[in-house]
Amino acid sequence: MIKEIDMRDLMSQQSAEAQLEHLAARAADMSRHLPDAHEIRVRNMNPMTGSPATLISAHASPGSGTLIEQALNHVRTMSSVLGFTPQEVPEFVPDPHIQTTSAGTSIVHLHQHYHGVPIFQMVRAVRFTRQGAVKDVVGDNVQIPGNFETVPSLGVKDAMRALQGFIAPADVTDELSRTDQWGEPYPVSLADMSSYEPEVIATFPLPCRPTILAKGPFGDCPRASLVTFYQGPQMRLGWDFMVTLPEHQGQYEIIVAADAEAPGEILYSQDCTSHMEAQGNVYLVNGDSERQMVRFPRPLTDYPVPLPEDLPETFPGDWVAESQTAGNSTIARLGDSPVTLNGEVNGEVVTFNPSDPFGDDQKLLNIFYYCCYMHDFFYLLGFDERAGNFQEINLTGLGFGGDSVDALAHSGTVPGTANMLTPDDGMNPTMNMGLVTGTNRHTAFSADVVYHEFVHGVTNRFVGGRMNTRALSEPQSRGMGEGWSDYFALTVQNFFRDEEVVTIGTWVVDNANGIRGLPYNDEFPDHFGNIGTGRYGRACGPLGDQVCVHSIGEIWCATLMSMNRRFVEHFGRERGYNAGWRIVADGLRLTRANPSFLDARDGILDALDDLLDTGRLSAADHQAARRAAWQTFAGYGMGPNARSLGASLLGIEADFGVPSD
């Protein structure tokens, strides 16, 4: 943690009354010269700068030109009422993005500058009525002394050294004993910062001198640019740094004085990661257990996957953007209505705690929880922004955003009970969860079901690339789609269980056999050679003419779960599960579009070889894993001489031989 500092005197304007009278007189004078009935009025004052906090425009007519031009014109015309001297021409830089509210009010934001250098926090918003007439001006601006110097007397590297001394002081013992609002200790690893030698890697020829420094031990390259800092009543020049700390410890804006007055002084320091801390009372497994109040997002230690080295500092993103079951990865809604669940905001924490443990609110909350958990789990396994994951905003700039999961919890039943539709990257997948009437249990309360459906989204994006939605449409490919979904849904939960669960959906249908024909244990009797026959053929669906994708998937899931068991025997639980997940997830990407079981088998084996080639698996471990994988595939009829006609149900030939090498 870094100390927060703010050297501004926020109440510096001592003679507010006199100043208000003075500006009110100017406003009255100005009103006499304005066209039509346009009249302006100072409503209140900013206590630091002595400029109007709100300058109301009554009876203004819509002007000509763009709203940005009108906004700039307006603040120039009003400059004397805004506190500028008659000689001063206020310098405002507009934000090109005009905001509009649902009621039709348009807002233009103008940032005050001085000789091209932005003035810290001095921003005006000009608001327009629906008809395009100026309504008022809010915000703040400040008058700058004419002789203010914008050439720094401290270079950016020296400013960085001052910053280092500030964030990595020799004595951090009192930091060590503090805990955050969740009772977790703050991480302290700022020692590396003191040895960093600043190096400029890019600078831009603008008055504010934007500069990028070498990354060093920081989480990202530090950036700096000049800023004028109104301290009230005096003006300072500083380097405005944005630094990202390592290990997700936050991002700070720190202003280091660069003027002759006190070069190196820390003028301002603030954590600018805005966290919407959230927690929710959810069923972790299914509606049979007690709900538990858990923190959103789950801490990274709660995921069974080791953290990848290239994990961006932005991960894990907040699950909740404001105070609803809506965030960057998932928007949970009730049925087809736009209704999301509102949490209760207390300070900076939003809490979701539905009063009815089985009501609609709980359905929304639980579907939201499961989807967000899956988003973060698969991110760690490589289903990130580049891979086409489901996010509204892609913070790394890779892949397409605009495609958070639209998760619909239906109050009652819904056709298909539970499903997931996954279009190309950049378009929102839709998840539907409904009630199982036979048991009166809801699929939104079943991790088995929600996880299964979520994994359909992952495999659809992974196999054949993020822009091919038809990459799992052949009979064997579709069957594996079901198998992968069952495999991940079960193993992600089994990792934390003392006893392995080998049936899926047991709670929601209230049946120990779950929703599949056979349990996924080592007694699973069928194999690749059965595909195309009996319950693994084309006798499913209401008319008995559809490919039996779920039972074909059973053969695939049984194979993968068996391989997982062999890995756990060899590597132990943590490494075993992770080896399985890693090569299955990587294998999805290495596989051709519309793979057969044998193509997918080869993808998994290739992914295993990649672990050896990249040094993530030793030669001995690789050999053992490869043997275990081949023994499993061969045990399920997918030995090296197995055959089929593409990914169809035809030409299926099993082979139970294990390769000798």
Ligand SMILES: [Zn+2]
């Ligand atoms: Zn499915």
